[in-house]
Amino acid sequence: MPTSARRWVLASRPEGKPVRDNFRLEEIDLPDPGENEILIRTEYHSVDPGMRSRLSGDSYAAALPLGATIDSAMVGVVEKSNNEKFAPGNLVTGGFGWVSHALSNGRGVQKLDPSLFHGPLRPTAAIGALGIPGLTSYFGLLDLGKPKEGQTVLISSAAGPVGATAGQIAKMKGCRVVGIAGSERKCDYVRGLGFDGAFDYHDANLAEAIKTHCPDGVDIYFDNVGAGMLDAALLNMKEHGRIVVSGQVAEYNAAQPIGIRHVTRFITHRLRMEGLVVFDYFKQFPTAQAKMARWIHEGALQYTEDISEGLEGSADAFIGLFEGENLGRRLVKVS
Amino acid sequence: MPTSARRWVLASRPEGKPVRDNFRLEEIDLPDPGENEILIRTEYHSVDPGMRSRLSGDSYAAALPLGATIDSAMVGVVEKSNNEKFAPGNLVTGGFGWVSHALSNGRGVQKLDPSLFHGPLRPTAAIGALGIPGLTSYFGLLDLGKPKEGQTVLISSAAGPVGATAGQIAKMKGCRVVGIAGSERKCDYVRGLGFDGAFDYHDANLAEAIKTHCPDGVDIYFDNVGAGMLDAALLNMKEHGRIVVSGQVAEYNAAQPIGIRHVTRFITHRLRMEGLVVFDYFKQFPTAQAKMARWIHEGALQYTEDISEGLEGSADAFIGLFEGENLGRRLVKVS
Numbered sequence: 001m002p003t004s005a006r007r008w009v010l011a012s013r014p015e016g017k018p019v020r021d022n023f024r025l026e027e028i029d030l031p032d033p034g035e036n037e038i039l040i041r042t043e044y045h046s047v048d049p050g051m052r053s054r055l056s057g058d059s060y061a062a063a064l065p066l067g068a069t070i071d072s073a074m075v076g077v078v079e080k081s082n083n084e085k086f087a088p089g090n091l092v093t094g095g096f097g098w099v100s101h102a103l104s105n106g107r108g109v110q111k112l113d114p115s116l117f118h119g120p121l122r123p124t125a126a127i128g129a130l131g132i133p134g135l136t137s138y139f140g141l142l143d144l145g146k147p148k149e150g151q152t153v154l155i156s157s158a159a160g161p162v163g164a165t166a167g168q169i170a171k172m173k174g175c176r177v178v179g180i181a182g183s184e185r186k187c188d189y190v191r192g193l194g195f196d197g198a199f200d201y202h203d204a205n206l207a208e209a210i211k212t213h214c215p216d217g218v219d220i221y222f223d224n225v226g227a228g229m230l231d232a233a234l235l236n237m238k239e240h241g242r243i244v245v246s247g248q249v250a251e252y253n254a255a256q257p258i259g260i261r262h263v264t265r266f267i268t269h270r271l272r273m274e275g276l277v278v279f280d281y282f283k284q285f286p287t288a289q290a291k292m293a294r295w296i297h298e299g300a301l302q303y304t305e306d307i308s309e310g311l312e313g314s315a316d317a318f319i320g321l322f323e324g325e326n327l328g329r330r331l332v333k334v335s
Numbered sequence: 336m337p338t339s340a341r342r343w344v345l346a347s348r349p350e351g352k353p354v355r356d357n358f359r360l361e362e363i364d365l366p367d368p369g370e371n372e373i374l375i376r377t378e379y380h381s382v383d384p385g386m387r388s389r390l391s392g393d394s395y396a397a398a399l400p401l402g403a404t405i406d407s408a409m410v411g412v413v414e415k416s417n418n419e420k421f422a423p424g425n426l427v428t429g430g431f432g433w434v435s436h437a438l439s440n441g442r443g444v445q446k447l448d449p450s451l452f453h454g455p456l457r458p459t460a461a462i463g464a465l466g467i468p469g470l471t472s473y474f475g476l477l478d479l480g481k482p483k484e485g486q487t488v489l490i491s492s493a494a495g496p497v498g499a500t501a502g503q504i505a506k507m508k509g510c511r512v513v514g515i516a517g518s519e520r521k522c523d524y525v526r527g528l529g530f531d532g533a534f535d536y537h538d539a540n541l542a543e544a545i546k547t548h549c550p551d552g553v554d555i556y557f558d559n560v561g562a563g564m565l566d567a568a569l570l571n572m573k574e575h576g577r578i579v580v581s582g583q584v585a586e587y588n589a590a591q592p593i594g595i596r597h598v599t600r601f602i603t604h605r606l607r608m609e610g611l612v613v614f615d616y617f618k619q620f621p622t623a624q625a626k627m628a629r630w631i632h633e634g635a636l637q638y639t640e641d642i643s644e645g646l647e648g649s650a651d652a653f654i655g656l657f658e659g660e661n662l663g664r665r666l667v668k669v670s
Contacts, residue, residue, distance in 0.1 A: 053599070226598055245601040252599075261594035263561055264388070266580040266610030273608045275601030 001039070001080060005030040008070045008098035008314050014055050017253045017322050022055065023070065023315035033103055038081040040092060040102045040109070042334040044124050044307070045074040047098075047318040048132075049160075052252040069097040070314070073127035074334075075112075076102070086111065093126045098314045100334055121296045122305075128161055128329040129296060129303040130289045136246055136278045137165035137222075138288045143281070144244045144274045145220040149174030152214050154233060157224035158198060159186035161303065161329035162246055166222045167195050168301050175220075178213045180206075180229065182324040189327055193302055206232035217241070226250045227258040234262040237269050245275035253322060304328030336374070336415060340365040343405045343433035343649050349390055352588045352657050357390065358405065358650035368438055373416040375427060375437045375444070377669040379459050379642070380409040382433075382653040383467075384495075387587040404432040405649070408462035409669075410447075411437070421446065428461045433649045435669055456631045457640075463496055463664040464631060464638040465624045471581055471613045472500035472557075473623045478616070479579045479609045480555040484509030487549050489568060492559035493533060494521035496638065496664035497581055501557045502530050503636050510555075513548045515541075515564065517659040524662055528637055541567035552576070561585045562593040569597040572604050580610035588657060639663030 004027050011024040033039045051071060054064045064071065074097070078090040083106045086092070091112040096102035110126075117123045121130075128134060140162075147153060153170040157163045158179025167177045171194045179190040179198040187198035197213045210218065210232055217238035223230050226248030233243070251258055265271055281288075295301035306326040308317045311334045321330060339362050346359040368374045386406060389399045399406065409432070413425040418441045421427070426447040431437035445461075452458045463469060475497075482488060488505040492498045493514025502512045506529045514525040514533040522533035532548045545553065545567055552573035558565050561583030568578070586593055600606055616623075630636035641661040643652045646669045656665060 230598065231594075245598065248599045248602060257596040257599065259566075259594055259596035259598050261592040263565065263580065263594050264583045264586050264592065266608060267583060267612065268610075270610055270612055270615065272610075273601060275603075275605055275607075277602065277605055280605065 001032065002030055002101060004028065005099060005101040006311055007100070008311070009067050010055060010064050010070060012066070014052075014253075016255060018052065018055060018319050020315055020319065023318075025312060025315075030101055031103070033080055033082050036083050036105050037103050038083050038086045038106060038109070039079045040076040040094065040096065040104060041079045042074045042076045042096070042100055042102070042311075044127070044331045044333055045096075045098055045314070046072045046127050046131075047314065047321060047330050047332060048072060049249050049252065049321050050247060051318070052322070069099060070318075071095060071097045073131055074099070074102075075123050075127055091117070091123055093131070098311065098332070100311055116293055119297060120299070121293055124305055124331055125296065125303060128305060128331070129165060129301065130292055132278055133161035133329060134165050134292055134303070135281065135285060135288055136276070137162050137169060138292065139278055139281045139284070140244045140246045140276050141166045141169050141220070141222060144276055145170075145222060145242055147173045147175050147220055150176070151219035152176045152178065152216065152238075153220045153222060154178050154180070154210060154214060154218045154236075155222045155224075156180045156229050156233075157247065157249065158190045158195065159327055160224060163222065163224055164190060164193055164328070165301065165303065166246075168193055170220075171195070172295070172300060178210075180210075180225075186327055189304070201229065207235045210236045220244065222246060224249060227254075227260070231260045231262055234260060234265045234271070237265065237271050240270045241272075243271065243273040245273060249322075306330045307333050309333050336367065337365055337436060339363065340434060340436040341646055342435070343646070344402050345390060345399050345405060347401070349387075349588075351590060353387065353390060353654050355650055355654065358653075360647060360650075365436055366438070368415055368417050371418050371440050372438050373418050373421045373441055373444070374414045375411040375429065375431065375439060376414045377409045377411045377431070377435055377437070377646075379462070379666045379668055380431075380433055380649070381407045381462050381466075382649065382656060382665050382667060383407060384584050384587065384656050385582060386653070387657070404434060405653075406430060406432045408466055409434070409437070410458050410462055426452070426458055428466070433646065433667070435646055451628055454632060455634070456628055459640055459666055460631065460638060463640060463666070464500060464636065465627055467613055468496035468664060469500050469627055469638070470616065470620060470623055471611070472497050472504060473627065474613055474616045474619070475579045475581045475611050476501045476504050476555070476557060479611055480505075480557060480577055482508040482510050482555055485511070486554035487511045487513065487551065487573075488555045488557060489513050489515070489545060489549060489553045489571075490557045490559075491515045491564050491568075492582065492584065493525045493530065494662055495559060498557065498559055499525060499528055499663070500636065500638065501581075503528055505555075506530070507630070507635060513545075515560075521662055524639070536564065542570045545571045555579065557581060559584060562589075562595070566595045566597055569595060569600045569606070572600065572606050575605045576607075578606065578608040580608060584657075641665045642668050644668050
């Protein structure tokens with residue numbers, strides 16, 4: 001058994017884009033698991049743009065204290081167990097963050113059913129397509145967006161794990177789906193997932209580009225970006241259109257909130273805008289996960305992972321999210 | 336029978352606040368009513384802040400052409416009728432605008448049941464508390480706001496006809512109601528209507544004043560103003576709060592849209608914001624009007640009118656709306 005573990009902690013609060021010095025990799029003692037405890041070895045942890053706001057403390061969740069471990073989802077293997085619910089070798093997920101090992105009393109630790117995870121459904125999907133990003137797409141699009149056959153759905157950060165999943169679910173519902181992404185490579189990627197159209201926001205006057213790709217207007221805008229992109233979408237919404245506020249990545253690093261200008265459109269076009277925090281749907285997670293697992297096995301839902309190797313690179317992997325580096329869910333392979 | 340009529344037309348499009356020169360009072364020939372037509376003499380017409388956007392053409396309705404009669408609601412009396420559905424002396428409402436007389440084939444003209452209009456329910460209420468402003472309050476608050484007993488409802492332009500009615504309906508639903516208005520006199524007025532609190536926005540840091548008056552947060556913000564007031568309300572919304580976008584008077588005269596900054600609150604606080612155009616509820620108007628007529632007769636719903644005399648003052652009455660002059664529904668008594 002290892003006697004020490006490594007973990008990333010918050011060294012200082014970022015101003016604007018996070019930088020390497022905001023994070024510190026520490027080595028700490030790892031005691032043997034106590035009564036009822038288990039020792040988990042991390043196989044993969046995620047890096048998530050939504051974590052950015054907790055580093056400054058502008059989030060629904062409490063601000064992360066200085067010196068605390070950076071939160072994230074992880075997939076790991078039970079190495080040692082004093083808890084009757086777990087056995088060594090169990091594949092589990094939990095929210096232990098950017099760590100090499102975790103001790104836990106088992107609360108919040110989910111055992112994965114190995115019979116489900118085969119073929120296209122890899123264990124990492126448990127913290128991706130079947131995890132928080134996938135569930136955000138599922139409940140955001142279906143519960144708030146309420147897509148109907150033939151409607152036009154516009155998605156920002158379309159190549160990200162949330163946007164790509166939302167777009168594929170919208171296609172299953174018979175919608176026309178247009179994605180906005182940050183490079184031609186990402187546009188090709190989402191077209192390959194079945195999106196009907198995609199454009200690179202770098203190239204374009206946003207409002208005009210949306211109009212070109214959605215000439216009859218947008219029924220549902222699934223927004224992961226906010227600010228100017230949301231404003232441009234507002235100018236292209238159909239009457240009674242719905243805006244799902246899933247993420248606001250353009251706001252997370254801004255010193256001052258940016259927001260939107262075209263609020264009168266809410267009256268003239270009878271728009272609805274609504275935000276979600278996926279944990280509110282907690283009780284419905286198992287049903288959604290079962291459905292999405294089936295879609296993945298049937299080939300109807302694809303997901304892509306962008307995996308970097310080694311815990312020592314976690315901070316850089318996170319910082320790179322804001323440079324638009326990643327295509328698909330970004331994970332760090334720890335062991 | 337008169338042989339000429341007077342009407343106000345759009346002389347030029349306002350930039351910013353409307354001025355007197357944007358309007359022109361004309362005298363026109365008034366032919367006898369033709370086959371199937373009726374001649375209506377205006378008793379009262381309304382002046383409505385929502386009309387402002389149509390003068391520039393930034394509205395759900397088409398821009399008003401230059402030279403066209405300024406639209407509004409009116410209450411009048413049938414002077415002459417060649418239409419079997421109407422008889423001289425009938426009290427009617429219609430959307431004929433700022434005119435002394437109107438010829439009509441009867442389409443869109445509603446005959447008022449004189450047996451309803453007595454005591455506190457004056458015929459002018461047909462274009463006020465039972466008209467577009469009252470119906471906007473009714474459907475905006477009840478259908479979009481969905482108030483529940485014990486909730487806190489914040490209302491901007493609280494002394495205006497829409498806000499004052501929305502506040503009284505919210506009180507009937509058992510809510511705690513706080514109003515924002517433009518003077519101490521208006522605050523006294525809404526307190527007199529039963530509002531639990533009110534403050535003058537001139538005095539105050541808006542976000543702090545809302546917090547003082549709604550220390551536990553706002554469940555429903557019924558917004559008639561927009562821009563900075565909406566932004567301040569956003570900072571005080573409770574989780575799962577709802578924002579009803581009823582009017583955006585702070586935007587109507589702005590050269591550039593102003594908008595809001597705190598969009599991330601839609602995620603962190605799971606907010607919903609939705610706009611309405613009351614005509615979408617057209618089929619439910621009679622039910623709502625019957626209910627509101629009963630409330631008025633029972634004394635549960637009060638309304639106030641601010642009546643100026645003479646068609647020659649219509650433009651000034653309209654311009655004054657944007658100076659915050661009026662307390663209650665502003666009408667012009669024509670004859």
